[in-house]
Structures are given as C-alpha cells and as structure tokens.
Amino acid sequence: MYDLIIIGGGPAGITAGIYVARKKLNTLLISRDFIGQVGEAFLIENYPGFEEILGSELMEKFKKHLEKFKIDINEGEEVSKISKTKDGNFEVKTSKGDRFLSKAVIIASGRDPRPLEVPGEKEFLGRGVSYCVVCDGPLFEGKEVVVVGGGNSGLEAALELSKFCPKIHILEVSPQLTSDEITQERVKKIEKIEVLTNAEIKEIKGKNFVNSIVYQDLKTKREKTLKVEGVFVQIGSIPATGFIKGLVDFNKKDEIKIDPKTCETKTPGLFAAGDVTDILVKQIIVATAEGAKAALSAYKYLQKSNNYSK
Amino acid sequence: MYDLIIIGGGPAGITAGIYVARKKLNTLLISRDFIGQVGEAFLIENYPGFEEILGSELMEKFKKHLEKFKIDINEGEEVSKISKTKDGNFEVKTSKGDRFLSKAVIIASGRDPRPLEVPGEKEFLGRGVSYCVVCDGPLFEGKEVVVVGGGNSGLEAALELSKFCPKIHILEVSPQLTSDEITQERVKKIEKIEVLTNAEIKEIKGKNFVNSIVYQDLKTKREKTLKVEGVFVQIGSIPATGFIKGLVDFNKKDEIKIDPKTCETKTPGLFAAGDVTDILVKQIIVATAEGAKAALSAYKYLQKSNNYSK
Numbered sequence: 001m002y003d004l005i006i007i008g009g010g011p012a013g014i015t016a017g018i019y020v021a022r023k024k025l026n027t028l029l030i031s032r033d034f035i036g037q038v039g040e041a042f043l044i045e046n047y048p049g050f051e052e053i054l055g056s057e058l059m060e061k062f063k064k065h066l067e068k069f070k071i072d073i074n075e076g077e078e079v080s081k082i083s084k085t086k087d088g089n090f091e092v093k094t095s096k097g098d099r100f101l102s103k104a105v106i107i108a109s110g111r112d113p114r115p116l117e118v119p120g121e122k123e124f125l126g127r128g129v130s131y132c133v134v135c136d137g138p139l140f141e142g143k144e145v146v147v148v149g150g151g152n153s154g155l156e157a158a159l160e161l162s163k164f165c166p167k168i169h170i171l172e173v174s175p176q177l178t179s180d181e182i183t184q185e186r187v188k189k190i191e192k193i194e195v196l197t198n199a200e201i202k203e204i205k206g207k208n209f210v211n212s213i214v215y216q217d218l219k220t221k222r223e224k225t226l227k228v229e230g231v232f233v234q235i236g237s238i239p240a241t242g243f244i245k246g247l248v249d250f251n252k253k254d255e256i257k258i259d260p261k262t263c264e265t266k267t268p269g270l271f272a273a274g275d276v277t278d279i280l281v282k283q284i285i286v287a288t289a290e291g292a293k294a295a296l297s298a299y300k301y302l303q304k305s306n307n308y309s310k
Numbered sequence: 311m312y313d314l315i316i317i318g319g320g321p322a323g324i325t326a327g328i329y330v331a332r333k334k335l336n337t338l339l340i341s342r343d344f345i346g347q348v349g350e351a352f353l354i355e356n357y358p359g360f361e362e363i364l365g366s367e368l369m370e371k372f373k374k375h376l377e378k379f380k381i382d383i384n385e386g387e388e389v390s391k392i393s394k395t396k397d398g399n400f401e402v403k404t405s406k407g408d409r410f411l412s413k414a415v416i417i418a419s420g421r422d423p424r425p426l427e428v429p430g431e432k433e434f435l436g437r438g439v440s441y442c443v444v445c446d447g448p449l450f451e452g453k454e455v456v457v458v459g460g461g462n463s464g465l466e467a468a469l470e471l472s473k474f475c476p477k478i479h480i481l482e483v484s485p486q487l488t489s490d491e492i493t494q495e496r497v498k499k500i501e502k503i504e505v506l507t508n509a510e511i512k513e514i515k516g517k518n519f520v521n522s523i524v525y526q527d528l529k530t531k532r533e534k535t536l537k538v539e540g541v542f543v544q545i546g547s548i549p550a551t552g553f554i555k556g557l558v559d560f561n562k563k564d565e566i567k568i569d570p571k572t573c574e575t576k577t578p579g580l581f582a583a584g585d586v587t588d589i590l591v592k593q594i595i596v597a598t599a600e601g602a603k604a605a606l607s608a609y610k611y612l613q614k615s616n617n618y619s620k
Contacts, residue, residue, distance in 0.1 A: 015358045015595065022356060024491045046332060048325045048598045049359060049371045051378050061359045068361050181334045260570035261590050280571050281603045285325065288358050289599030293591045 001101045002028045002072075004298055005092050007079050007243075008108035010036040011284050012274025014062045015291030016106050016298075021069030023299045028072040028100055030079055030092065034063045036110050037237065037275070038284055040132045042156045047284050055134070058284070074098075079109070079243045082270075090269065103305070104298045106263075107244060107256065107272040108291060111237035111282075116148060120204030121233075128210025129231045133157040136232075140165055145230035146213055148201050150177040154234035158193050159186060161232070167192050169226055171199045171215060204231055239276045251278045263294035269305075271298050311411045312338045312382075314608055315402050317389050317553075318418035320346040321594050322584025324372045325601030326416050326608075331379030333609045338382040338410055340389055340402065344373045346420050347547065347585070348594055350442045352466045357594050366444070368594070384408075389419070389553045392580075400579065413615070414608045416573075417554060417566065417582040418601060421547035421592075426458060430514030431543075438520025439541045443467040446542075450475055455540035456523055458511050460487040464544035468503050469496060471542070477502050479536055481509045481525060514541055549586045561588045573604035579615075581608050 004020055006013050009031025017029050041055030050058065077094040082105060085091050092100045113131035115121060121129055130136040141164045147157045150172025158168045170187070175197055177184055187193050198218040205212045212227045239255045248265040249257040255278040256265060263271045273294035274287035314330055316323050319341025327339050351365030360368065387404040392415060395401050402410045423441035425431060431439055440446040451474045457467045460482025468478045485507055487494055497503050508528040515522045522537045549565045558575040559567040565588040566575060573581045583604035584597035
C-alpha cells in the first residue's frame with residue numbers, strides 16, 4: 001500500500017514526485033517513458049533558468065532531479081484503469097496486469113498527439129506519416145515534406161526539418177499562422193519553407209510509402225495536390241485519459257476538470273495536474289507548477305486523514 | 311506608451327517578461343532589484359531542472375534569461391502608485407517621480423518579510439535584528455543567535471547560521487515545527503541548533519545592540535530570557551501592495567484576488583501574478599508559472615483590444 005501513486009513522467013508528474021519525496025511520502029510513479037511531449041520538443045527557450053535547452057536535455061535533467069530522491073519508479077508500463085476500493089483507497093492497474101494500491105493518486109498523464117482523421121493517416125503511419133520530428137526527422141533526409149499545423153510546434157518542426165529536407169511546406173487551416181511572432185520571423189528567413197494558409201488537408205496518398213497529399217484551398221474551394229514523401233502532423237494534442245472513467249469530470253475538450261487552486265478532482269484523494277487537466281495555459285513551466293500544487297494538496301489530504309505511512 | 315508594464319523582478323515578473331518578449335510586446339519591467347525572496351534563499355532543491363542551486367544563482371540565471379530578449383528594464387526604482395487614465399490606459403508612478411504609461415499592467419511585486427511587531431524590533435533593526443540570513447549571517451560569526459520561525463525558511467536560516475554561530479535557537483510558536491521533514495532531519499543532526507516549540511517572542515532587548523530576547527513558554531505561561539546577540543525573523547511574509555488601491559480586490563491576507571486560471575484582477579487590463587496574489591501555493595516554480603499565465607492573458611487582452619504597438 002503506497003501513500004501516493006503518480007501517473008505520468010512528464011513535467012507535472014516528475015515535479016509532483018520531487019515535492020512529495022521531500023515530504024517523505026511513500027510514493028510510486030508509473031510512466032510509459034520519460035520522454036513525452038517535452039522530450040519531443042526542440043529548443044526550449046521559455047523554461048526560466050535555461051536560456052536554450054533541448055526538450056530531451058530538459059527531460060533528462062528533470063528525471064535526474066527526481067532520482068536524487070527516494071521514490072519508487074515503474075517505467076515502461078501504462079496504466080489501464082484506476083478504481084476505488086471498498087475501503088476508500090485506490091487501485092491502479094497497468095496494461096501488463098500489475099496492480100498497485102494507494103491512499104491517494106495524482107493523474108499527470110499528459111497528452112497524446114491529435115490525429116488528422118483523414119484517409120491514409122493510419123495506413124501510412126510509420127511509412128511517411130509521423131507525429132514526432134525529433135524522433136523521425138532524420139529519416140526524411142533529402143525528401144520533400146509537409147508539416148500540418150501552423151502553431152508553435154508546427155513551425156518548430158519545419159525549422160528542424162529544414163536541416164534535412166530540401167523543401168518543407170507548412171499547411172495551416174486558418175488565415176494566419178498561430179505561432180509566436182519570434183518563431184514566425186525565423187521561418188520567414190528560410191526560403192525552402194513555404195507557408196500555405198487557408199489550406200485544409202483532405203487525404204494522404206501513396207503506394208508503399210506516402211507520395212502526396214490532397215488539400216483544399218479554403219479561399220478558392222479547389223483541391224490541390226502536394227507531392228511529398230513525409231507528413232508531419234502537428235495540430236495539437238488530446239488528453240491521455242483513457243484509463244480514468246467515472247471518478248472525474250471532463251470538460252468539452254475531454255480534459256479533467258480540477259479546482260485551479262488545489263488540483264482536486266471531484267473524488268477526494270484523486271488529484272490531476274498538468275496538460276491532462278482543464279488549465280488554460282499548456283506550457284512546461286505551468287505543468288511543473290501544477291505538479292507541485294497537486295503534490296502539496298495530496299500531502300495535506302493524507303495529513304488530514306492522518307492516514308499515511310509516516 | 312508601452313503595451314505592458316511589469317512591476318517586479320522576481321520569478322513571476324521575469325517569467326512574464328520572457329513570455330511577452332517572445333510575443334514582441336513593447337514592455338517595461340520595473341523592479342527595485344533582482345534579488346527578492348529567491349535571492350535571499352539558500353540552497354533550492356525543488357526548482358525542477360536544478361538539483362541544487364543557490365537562490366542568488368537561480369536569480370542570476372533568471373535575469374540573464376530575461377536579458378536575452380528585448381524589453382526595457384528599469385532597475386532600482388520602486389512603484390509608488392498605479393492609476394487609470396481617462397482614456398483607459400494605466401499610469402505607473404515611481405518613488406523617484408518618474409511616470410510611465412501603458413495599455414496593460416502585470417503586478418508581480420511579491421512579498422516583504424512579515425515583522426514580529428514586538429518591542430525592540432524596529433529599534434534594533436540592523437543592530438542585531440535581521441530579516442535576511444544570506445545578507446547578514448556572516449556578520450554574526452562567533453555569536454549566539456535566535457531564529458524566530460520554525461517553517462522551511464526558519465530551519466534553513468538556522469542551518470546556514472550553523473556555519474558561523476556557536477549556538478542557534480529556533481523559536482516556534484506552534485507545538486511542532488512546520489517545515490519539510492527532510493529539513494527537520496538535517497536540523498536534528500546539528501547539535502548546536504536547539505529547537506524551542508510553544509515559544510512566543512515578546513520583546514527584543516539590548517543597549518546599542520541586541521543582547522537578549524524575552525519569550526513566553528506557552529505551556530507553562532512563564533516568561534523566559536535568551537541571551538542572544540542576533541535575532542533572525544523568519545515568520546513569513548506579507549504581500550507588497552502598498553502602491554495599488556481601488557483597482558483590485560484583496561483577500562483577508564491582503565493578497566490580490568485573481569482569477570486562478572487567467573491571473574485577471576477585477577480591472578480589465580490589470581493582471582497579477584505570483585506571491586502577491588491569493589494563489590495557495592507560494593513556491594518559486596508556481597510563481598514562474600503564474601508569470602507565464604499573466605503574460606499570455608495580457609497578450610490576449612491586447613490582441614482583443616487590437617491596440618498594441620505591433
């Protein structure tokens with residue numbers, strides 16, 4: 001029986017781990033990996049204290065920071081279900097069939113990439129379609145590619161791909177790019193990046209591998225074809241909440257509703273933190289803070305119930 | 311006329327500055343200094359990414375990070391008043407008599423040390439009474455001292471003072487210390503630190519300099535004297551809001567009430583972030599996050615009013 005189980009090894013989960021370790025709670029952190037959205041990010045320039053740091057480096061530092069303290073870490077498993085036991089505790093099951101019990105739980109499972117949901121996307125996954133430029137970018141050396149999405153992650157993906165690819169198209173459905181001005185300026189300076197706004201992807205085509213996409217020009221309503229061998233999908237993300245039903249409420253975006261001051265969900269003892277929740281600002285620095293808040297709330301909860309292992 | 315004025319150079323103000331600089335807002339940051347509560351802290355072990363870092367070093371990194379971007383910085387001035395102009399903008403006056411105008415304002419002025427409010431405290435300030443061990447600790451080499459306050463900052467102050475002082479008393483009014491377990495364990499290992507709980511300071515005495523304090527043992531109700539030459543006050547802090555009246559609401563602790571999701575105050579265009587607000591968790595990592603949130607809210611506000619300098 002643990003005092004606390006933390007689900008997720010991103011900025012929120014790790015920070016929660018650091019905070020509760022300092023409170024000497026008997027804690028288990030379960031995470032598929034310690035990569036997640038941050039590990040897949042390029043240069044991060046807005047995590048205060050590090051002027052410029054690669055996402056993978058920052059995650060490395062976070063993980064090392066956590067490992068300085070004594071909490072149990074279960075890496076490589078995914079949580080498949082959380083439920084309440086009869087005696088008011090929580091049971092957390094993993095996809096490998098393990099079962100863990102705890103008095104409190106923090107859900108910090110983050111988000112998964114949002115799919116395009118167009119024909120060809122599933123078919124060509126791993127054969128031209130990718131959600132992660134850091135992971136797959138180098139495989140597209142010398143190839144013409146398209147990035148779908150004109151926000152920060154899309155533009156940063158295009159900048160990264162410009163190291164490998166002779167031509168990169170950015171497809172954005174809105175009339176304008178939505179990324180930070182500073183990133184837009186960098187993109188403008190690179191000739192081989194072409195921006196297409198008012199452009200909605202309709203289909204991904206190919207034989208064994210992707211060879212083109214079809215998109216609609218929303219101004220003229222005409223369909224056009226781009227000959228590309230790679231499609232990088234960067235249209236945001238969806239909360240990773242498949243394992244949690246009934247114990248929490250969701251907003252329209254399927255994000256877990258929390259008390260913004262305490263990270264409490266509607267179930268006492270069950271907290272949620274970071275990008276899986278309905279917080280407005282999805283940023284690394286905010287997710288870490290939410291992890292700290294959830295940790296301190298869980299600690300208070302356990303103290304009140306006078307029910308932890310100390 | 312600036313788009314935005316940020317008041318305060320702590321974690322919240324600096325992070326707000328980093329975020330709006332990336333949005334290319336024409337911004338002025340006004341701060342007395344870049345030291346504040348963090349700069350006065352010792353070893354920080356819970357800012358994710360830095361396993362161990364001195365408060366002063368972290369502030370140095372924050373400031374350097376900010377200076378990478380282009381915003382105006384006015385260091386060495388204190389804000390004396392914020393008011394609204396007839397045309398809906400803000401006027402910010404400083405104690406030196408400067409006046410600045412902006413379309414939006416973020417208050418991130420943090421907190422000042424909470425005074426004991428006992429006889430002798432004001433009289434002996436700088437002559438034995440101090441609020442900052444980092445600043446003044448070395449002056450007490452070889453002297454017996456007392457730290458008032460048994461929370462994290464009090465215990466960390468005592469640990470730091472144990473480098474210089476032959477004997478350190480910690481005075482805590484509650485029946486138990488309130489700091490993290492991990493810090494309590496460290497204190498227990500050092501023999502020359504003595505913890506007095508249920509002990510309430512009543513008076514600071516001396517001639518030219520402090521030579522003793524009087525406290526009440528709350529169990530026996532008897533007054534006792536401690537012969538000490540230094541009194542370090544570590545009983546928390548109060549929000550620094552003397553310059554702002556009317557435009558915001560306060561809670562019972564004199565903290566600025568904000569919408570916890572957006573950092574909005576009751577005045578459109580006026581935001582507040584970090585430890586000056588009614589957020590529950592006062593931690594560096596949370597204050598930085600609040601700065602990011604306020605910055606993005608201010609950016610949205612300026613975009614909506616379609617009224618910024620870009």
